[in-house]
Amino acid sequence: MDMINNLALGAQTAFTLENLMFCFFGVTLGTLIGVLPGIGALAAISILLPVTFHIPATAAIVMLAGVYYGAQYGGSTAAILLRLPGHPASVVACLDGYPMAQQGRAGAALFMTTIASFIGATVGMLALILFSPGIAAIGLKFGPAEYFALMVLGLIAASILSSGNALRGFGMVVLGLLMGVVGTDVNTGVNRFTFGYIELWDGISLLALAMGMFGLSEVVQSANNDDAPKVKDKITLKSMIPTKQEFRDSVFPMLRGSGIGSFLGSLPGAGASLSSFMSYAVEKKVAKDPSRFGKGAIEGLTAPESANNAGAQTSFIPTLSLGIPGDVVMALILGALIIHGITPGPQLITQQPDLFWGLMVSFIIGNIMLVILNIPMIGIWVSLLRIPYAALYPAILVFISIGVYSVNNNTFDIIMVFIFGVMGYFMSLLRWDAAPLLLGFILGPMMEEHFRRALLLARGDITVFISRPISASLLAVAALIISWAIVSYCINARKRSTHKHTNAIKSEAG
C-alpha cells in the first residue's frame, strides 16, 4: 500500500493553493504557446526559468512541467487548422489533421486530439508513477548498437511517411540525412559544411528547419490565394463532436501510440520528436486501407498525438530517476531543480518524496485541467479560420520569428527560417514532401553518432549490431519489413502484368 501513501503525500503537496495555481498557470501557458507556431515549450521555459529561482522548488517544477506537457496538447491545433505545426513533432498532425479540417471536420479533429492527448498522457503517467525505476533500467540497456538499430527502424518509418511517389519520398529522406551532416562532428570535432559560420557549429536548428519548411512556406503559398476566410459557415456544435465511427477507429491507435510514445520518451536522448513520426508509420503499416492516410484518416491524427503526449510524460523518467535530461527542455527543468539545491538522481524519490510525488499528482491534476481547458477552446480555435489571411499570416510570421529567435537569442536562426521557407515553397510546388525530409534530418545525426560510437566501443567489429539481442531483434524487424515490402511489390507487379496481359489478349480477341 506504499503507492497509496505515496500518492496521498503527493496530493498533500499538489493540492496546496500555491501549487495548484502554478500548475494551472503552467498548463494554460503551455496550451497557448503550443498553439502559437514556432513558440514552443523550449522558448517559454527558457524565459520562465529565471523567474523560478524566486519561488519554491516544487512550485517551480510543477509550473515548468505544466508548460512542457501543456504545450503538447496545443501543438497540433494550428497544424490541423492551418497546416502550421506548433513544434517539430506536430508536423505529423498536418498530414491527416489538415485534410480533416478541409473536409469541415476541424472541430472533430481538435476534439479527438484532446482526447488522444489525454489518453497518451494518462498512459505515460501511469508508466511514470508505477514503473519509473524499472523503465530507467531498461533505458540504460539501450547502448549505441541498440540506438542505431532503432534509428534504422525509424528510417523505414520515414519512407512510409511519404504519401505520394516512393522514390521522391526516399530522395527527401536522403536530403534530410545530408542536411543533418552540417555541424561539428561528434566523434572528431571537425566542423562539416559550416562555411565559416560559427552559428552552424551546432548544426542546422531543427526548429528553424521545421518552421521554415512548414510554417513559412505555408504562409508564402497562402499569399497566392484570395483573401477569403477559410470557413464562412457558422461552426455548429454538431460539427465539433466526433462520430461514433471516429471514436471506434481511434481506440487501438491511441493505445498503440501511447505505448510507442511511452517507450521512446523514456529513452534518454532518443528524442520525443521521433515518437509521433514512428507511431504514424506504425498506424499506416497496420491499417487495412493505407491509402486513406494523408487524406484525413483519424488514426493518422490520434495515434501520433497520443504518442507525443505519452512521450512528454515518460521523458521525466530519465531526468528524475537518473539525473539524465533526455532533451534540451528536460535539461532546463533539471537546471530549475539544481538552482534550488536539488540535483535529481537515483536518490531523488527517497530524499525528496514530497517533491517527486507532488509532481506526479500535479501531472494528474494538470492533465485534467488541460482537458477542461481545451474542449471549450475548440470553438474559439476553429473560429481562427474566419480571420482573413491578411491579418492572420503576418501575425503568424511574427510568432515564428519570436519563437525561433528566443531559443538562442540569435538572429541567425531567423535568417535560416527564411531560407528554409523559400526552399519549402519550391518543394511544395514540385510536390516534394517535407515530412520525410524532416524525419531524415532528425534521424541522420543520431544514426551516425550511435553507429560510430558502437563501432568505437567494439573496436571496429561490425558484428556488434547482431551479437547484441535487442539490436539484433530490431534489425531483424527492419529486415522483415523491407523484405515484405519487396515481396508484396513483386506480387503486385506480377498481378498487374498478368492483368495487363489478359487485357491485351481480350482486346486482341475483341
Place this chain on the structure above:
Amino acid sequence: MVKIIKRIATLTATSLLATQLYAADYPSNTVTIIVPFGPGGSTDIVARVLAEALTNELGQPFVVDNRGGAGGAIGANAIANARPDGYTLGMGTVSTLVINPSVRGAEIGYDPLENFTHITSVAAVPNVVSVNPNLPVSNMAEFLEYARNNPGKLNFGTPGPGSLGHMMGATTMHQGEIDMMHIPYQGGGPALAGVLAGDVEVFFDNLPSSLPNIQAGELLPLAIANPERVAELPDVPTFAEVGLDMVNDPAWFGLVGPANLPDDVVEVIYNAAVKVIHSDAMRERLQSVSATPVGNTPEEFRNTIESANANTRFVIESAELTFD
C-alpha cells in the same frame, strides 16, 4: 558629404565624451551580463546569482543575456565585440577562454587574452573522474595499474571532442602514462548514461552532475580536480595527491568584459564583485551547485587563463589531438 563627415565627427566626439562621463558615475544604466550558454546550466546559475548581488550592491539592474551555441563561441564573440563602456560584461569559463581557443585556434574568432578585459574569477567547481562500480578497482592507484595492464581496453566517456572532459582524459593519459579509448558523446547527459550503463568504464565530468549518482553508489569516484578535497566526498583524494597535478584544475566561471574597458570602470565592478563574491549569502547560493567563491584579482585571473592555455596546448600537442 562634408556635412556627413562633420556629423560623424561630432557623433564620435560625443560618444567619446559620453564614455568619459559614464566612467565617473558608472553604472548609471542597466548592465548586461552575456552568458555564452543556455539558461539552467552552471554558468547561467553563477551569472544569475552574481547579477542579483551586483544589482543590490551597485543600485543598477544587472541582467543576464543567454547567447548559447557553438560551445560558447557565439556568446564569447559577442562579449569580445561589445562596446567597452562597462554596460556589456560577460561570463568567461575554462571552456570559452581556455579549451575552445586552444582546440579551435583562429577559427573561433577571438583571442582569450587579447580580446577581453579580465575582471575576476567568480566561482570554481571541482571536476571528478569516476568509474562504473563493476570495474575491479577501488582507488586511483589500482585504476592506473589496471589501465597499464590492459592498454587501450578501457573507454572514457566525455561530453564531446575538445570538451573539458576530453582534456582531463587526455591529460590523465599523458601524465598517468596510460592508454584509453576516447568515446565522445553529444553532451554530458548522454555520457553519464553511457557510464551508468557500463558502455564506457571511465567518466570525466563536473562534480555537481556526477554527484547524485556517486552518492547513490552508481558511480565510484577516484579523484577530484580541485586545490583541496571537497566536503561532500572527504575520502576522495585530489588529482595532485595521486601524482596527477596537471589534471588538478577545477572548472571556473569568471567575469570578463570586452578588451580596453576603462580602468575606473573595471575598478568599480571589481570592488563590487569581490565584495559580493565573499559574502555569506553568495557562498550559500553557490553551494547549491557545488561551487566555491573565488574573487581573485584581475592579474591573478589573467595569469590563470594564460597558464591554463599553455598547459592545454601542451597536452594537445603531446597527445597529437586534432580537430580539423
